[in-house]
Amino acid sequence: MTTAVAIVGAGLGGLALARVLHVHGVGAVVYEREPARGARGQGGMLDIHSGQAALREAGLIDGFRAIARGEGQDMRLLDSDGTLLLREDTPPDAPQARPEVDRADLRDLLLDSLPEGVVRWGRAFESAADGVLRLEGGGSARYDLLVGADGANSRVRPLLTPARPAHTGQHVVELGIPDADRTHPELAAMVGRGNYWVLGDGQSLGAQRNGDGRVRLYLSFYRTPADWITTCGVPFHDPEAAKARLLELFAGWDPRSTALIGACDDVVVPRAITALPVGLTWPSRPDTTLLGDAAHLMPPAGEGANLALLDGAALGRAVAGHRGDPGAAVAEYERGMFERSAAAARQSAQLQEAMAAPDAARRMLAFFQPG
Template sequence: MNSIAIVGAGLGGLACARVLQLHGLDVTVFEQEPSADARGQGGTLDLHGDTGQVALHTAGLHDGFRALARPEGQQMRALDPLSGEVVMDEVPAEDDDFRPEIDRGQLRGLLLDSLSPGTVRWGRPVAEVAPDALTFPDGTTADFDLVVGADGAWSRVRQALTGVRPEYSGVTFVELGLDDADRRHPDLAALTGQGTMMTKIDGKALFAQRNSNSHIRCYAVFYAPEDWAAGLDFADTAKVRANLLERFAGWHPSLLGFLRDLDGGFTHRPLHVLPVPHAWTHTPGLTLLGDAAHLMPPLGVGANLALLDGTELATALATAPSVDEAVRTYETGMLPRSSETAKACATGLHDLLSDDLRSMAA
């Protein structure tokens, strides 16, 4: 085995690279972003004891994860959208660490710091993908024993393998945030608690999730046609706020405070998913992991599966007699698992917007 190329420096790709290096294998990660801090890395993740944490054990990073994780972040609260009253408040037991929270950026940093210097080639997008080879925008090419697509929802590697593109789910998220919430927004911080707060009715929901450093990340979630925001400039905070306040009219004023009192602006995140099942004919020299393989609704499993995909693929590559046998072994386990999870998430997305206040994301 000469070398492995991973396209995409997300969690799954970095976990794969980490385990490959633990086994002394040659790996290079190609990432189109210019640096590790080129953009924010999103909100908080709950890493499950039977998937994401298993992967971190394999990568030798579980102790580092535990030092950053927030077990108290497992708290789940549900509020009535019209009265603002708490209808559910599940506080984790003191010894409960099955799904502790960690900021995505912190976890990515932990993985990046574990890699040999120069493993990630920043500012190196991929122009064309073929089995065992990559072509870059400057026309240069490089050959590898295996190209791994870890390049997310709009994966270029997937286009070379299956040609399938994500489809709009009919549900959209609008993200906003509150900085230094305990001091500057104490009422909203109290409503959120130490973990996740949910309130919903009539196909609309508000979620608030506590991140580290007293930051609260919020999501307005609702069914909408794909072009619902046509003509709405998301840089115009006042107009987006007015649109959302009208959409959530009648909700309790305390909850509408999440929409009124944001710090910064709004980010539009329409939800796209891959068809279920998404599979492919085994192709020597190419494979996928994480969202590139099984993009599904964000119900608390995507990062966990990406980490598990990456570490399982790397372990197979380190132990199988050949690259092709390793990839076959990996795909034989990953594809059925991801298909079953994607089916459950498709159902869970609609449960997320049901009127049952006790139905929460997994």
């Protein structure tokens, strides 16, 4: 008997699960609410480290290495006064231990590895009960195992736990400089090939080189109320005025770093950072489980995409090893997932606390250079 697997969400974790199941000869269907593959942008670069094990299990490690940017491992860490605290440049022959990869490229690699029709676009999950999944706008499907891979605001999660993401105190404003080498070569050279990170008291400015030539800028504010977006005085509806106000919020910082804000285009996107409780678990059910952010949403610390990939591979391996017994597969998978994600969530929370501290730059230097 083969377990019928219904996956809700075509993010990295859901696609990794579908791919590993395919490798083991187990069919699955992925239901994705987006109307088409390219319906929206997929964000910036990802630091893929532990997740490489999942890509290896999925038979995609060579494809990953072809799209990964080893030079994206470069890092520059500065204090808000412009003092360079740490510079790491990656030699050409260095192992790709933590290469950067464009999220869209990685998603395409996973999508292209699946048979036609596995992903059903424009099919939003509505509800599930008694082994039947129902979709918005009509339609249903039977399943033996339902997997919520549908992110922070998962619709599947309430089937297992009442836990909901809560505000962490952090807000991030994303901006970007397109074709930075041509439009602002001096700033592009300052950022370098990878990540440029400036830390101050309760704020940070992070710049990240993308494979398409864009420099993405992430301004973080760590001690903010949940309604900060509407109360901070930044007119996000007016990009030029928003950038001017953001520059005011970084007054006193080294002007070479804040010049990045003024160089950005008119894409200004604020986001509240939320997280699920650290160490969240739920009573195991034989027909439903979660992976990725749906299971263990945490503050950004370079772990989210890696955990999603590992979850997908681990669940796929468990389902293949317990064909016809989804309850045993879920129990095996969740034991490992709970332990793995709890450790990562604790570290992410500790890093966020360090980033909010008045001496954040020195704390992060100690993190990268312990002892």
